[in-house]
Amino acid sequence: MKMKKVLTLAAAFTMAFSITACGGGGNTASPETPAPAPAPAETAKTDPPPADAPEFAPEEGAKLVVWESKDERAYTDEVIKAFTEKYGVEVTLEEMAPTDQLTKLSQDGPSGLAADVVIFPHDQLGRAASSNLVAPNDVFEVETIQANTESAIQGVTYNDTLYGYPRAAETYLMYYNKELIQEAPKSFEEVIEFSEGFTDNAKNKYGVMWETGNLYFTYPFLASNGGYIFGNNGTDVKDIGLNNEGAVKSMEVYQSLNKVLPVKAGDITPDIKRSLFTAGDLAIDINGPWELSAYKEALGDNLGVAPIPTIAGQPAVSLAGIKAWYVNAYTDYPKAARLFANFATNEENQLKLSSLVGSVPTNKAAQESDQIKNDPYVSAFTEQFNSSVPMPSVPQMNNVWSPVGAALTEIWDNNKDIKASLDNAVKQLQELNSGTGEAK
Known part of the structure; x- marks a missing residue:
């Protein structure tokens, strides 16, 4: 039926x-x-x-x-x-x-x-x-x-x-240490404001962290103002919205966060984040339910959880x-x-x-x-x-991760132009979907 x-x-x-x-x-x-x-x-x-x-x-x-x-x-x-x-x-x-x-x-x-x-x-x-x-x-x-x-x-x-x-x-949300930040930020503007006074790269102390080169965790910075992977509820692989106007707008917030998280994308791993957060050196971690048990054990009543802060004025849309x-x-x-x-x-x-x-x-x-x-x-x-x-369930979803991940890393690590980087990722994805490209 x-x-x-x-x-x-x-x-x-x-x-x-x-x-x-x-x-x-x-x-x-x-x-x-x-x-x-x-x-x-x-x-x-x-x-x-x-x-x-x-x-x-x-x-x-x-x-x-x-x-x-x-x-x-x-x-x-x-x-x-x-x-x-x-x-x-x-x-x-x-x-x-x-x-x-x-x-x-x-x-x-x-x-x-x-x-x-x-x-x-x-x-x-x-x-x-x-x-x-x-x-x-x-x-x-x-x-x-x-x-x-x-x-x-x-x-x-x-x-x-x-x-x-x-x-x-x-899906994932915002874990925060109430001993370091008493109330959950409502917007990423608030996250930046807090982090500017907390982050100390020399001492490995950070206001916020997530896997910045990973599309799964970074999707809110593409989707919250109208970006998307595939159209028609993830089924139309010819309609790619990863480089539209809304995606670029959200990604501007993403790129601005690098000043309070001056760490290369490849150096942000689950183990590093877990170690920093449980030790009290990371105030906010964007992560999934698989970390809940360990975080509760480490922080006890100081562990707070909240939805991801708004991005450019819009509710954060995560991948599920x-x-x-x-x-x-x-x-x-x-x-x-x-x-x-x-x-x-x-x-x-x-x-x-x-x-x-x-x-x-x-x-x-x-x-x-x-x-x-x-x-x-x-x-x-x-x-x-x-x-x-x-996440879209069409077979072409397998083609998305690599080119978009590479674009995110370029934007984050090297301050590359957002629109040009996303355009290149979409071009690679279109080639992969048509069978004329190779996964990199």
């Missing part, structure tokens, strides 16, 4: 279909594009029955394997236990980094050796879907769309077809990653796999994931829960996520 049709249906429904018990990274390098695979026989035979059909149940004797990261298996172990109790399906968890799963799926999916349910960065979805490696989220399509934020749905949709079952969002389950198109148990992916991402289980690892739910009801609203850290990430856009 195409997304436009589903959105029309979703507007007409007042209740989502539900058969669940409770009803409702970062910038990572992507694997090479897997070779196109033939459509699996199972998904080509018949359309699955509606989710509310009484006969929709796991296949008799179904057994599932799911791939999950080591860091989040505590959540999946609990989900597996509850799912097995409800549906009587045995589920085995195999640990695998999400960034490795698409490559492994492309190798082992056709031979029947891959997991039935997988997870990978959503910007890899275009390659997975165009190679027929994952099955559409068709049975629970309306329910999924109604339950989750628009940004999350956009992230797990490719060519107007919903594939993923969103379970969490991931959508963590989602996907059903292996070659699974022997497509019903059980769909049931698991949907069950594992309902409101209750998204809240479970958040309580265990501090993740940001994509489920709208979960975002409005007391658990999330009363957590100052997760609620701040939720606020920033709702001002974010998902």
Whole structure:
């Protein structure tokens, strides 16, 4: 079912279909594009029955394997236990980094050796879907769309077809040390004003820091005044907005920050930032939820979190990653796999994931829960996520990182002309997208 049709249906429904018990990274390098695979026989035979059909149940004797990261298996172990109790399906968890799963799926999916349910960065979805490696989220399509934020749905949709079952969002915000700066700056003008009196390069003390050469973290300085990667919600690769007037305006703020962060882009690494921030030598770090636990342990009550400050008068638009389950198109148990992916991402289980690892739910009801609203850290990430856009999931996204990263470094390190640098990056990206260029 195409997304436009589903959105029309979703507007007409007042209740989502539900058969669940409770009803409702970062910038990572992507694997090479897997070779196109033939459509699996199972998904080509018949359309699955509606989710509310009484006969929709796991296949008799179904057994599932799911791939999950080591860091989040505590959540999946609990989900597996509850799912097995409800549906009587045995589920085995195999640990695998999400960034490795698409490559492994492309190798082992056709031979029947891959997991039935997988997870990978959503910007890899275009390659997975165009190679027929994952099955559409068709049975629970309306329910999924109604339950989750628009940004999350956009992230797990490719060519107007919903594939993923969103379970969490991931973006970045502003961590700050209350002992060094009592209140969170509201604008980057305030950040510069504070940093001018705090930064001491000779003593390795800095008012603010982020990975200035990394598009993922620097995206707000391209997008907050109207820049974008690809048009039409990240799907029109011929419409590139990385060098438009709005992008240049935001990048002027970016370039001006170099005077209070006089460090080469290549010398700003996650380890360096972490060390400076936990030691009290960095007041503001723009970073993701993966640092939350260590920062809370190091700073305790002095740790503050807030949305990214405004850029040239506009709210900061960050890039978001959508963590989602996907059903292996070659699974022997497509019903059980769909049931698991949907069950594992309902409101209750998204809240479970958040309580265990501090993740940001994509489920709208979960975002409005007391658990999330009363957590100052997760609620701040939720606020920033709702001002974010998902990374495009088209295969051409893989071409973006290198030329844009090179342009950012030139602008930051060498004070190069913003418009000329961005124009050159876009030219390289167009060549890569057309197959006439080479990645550098």
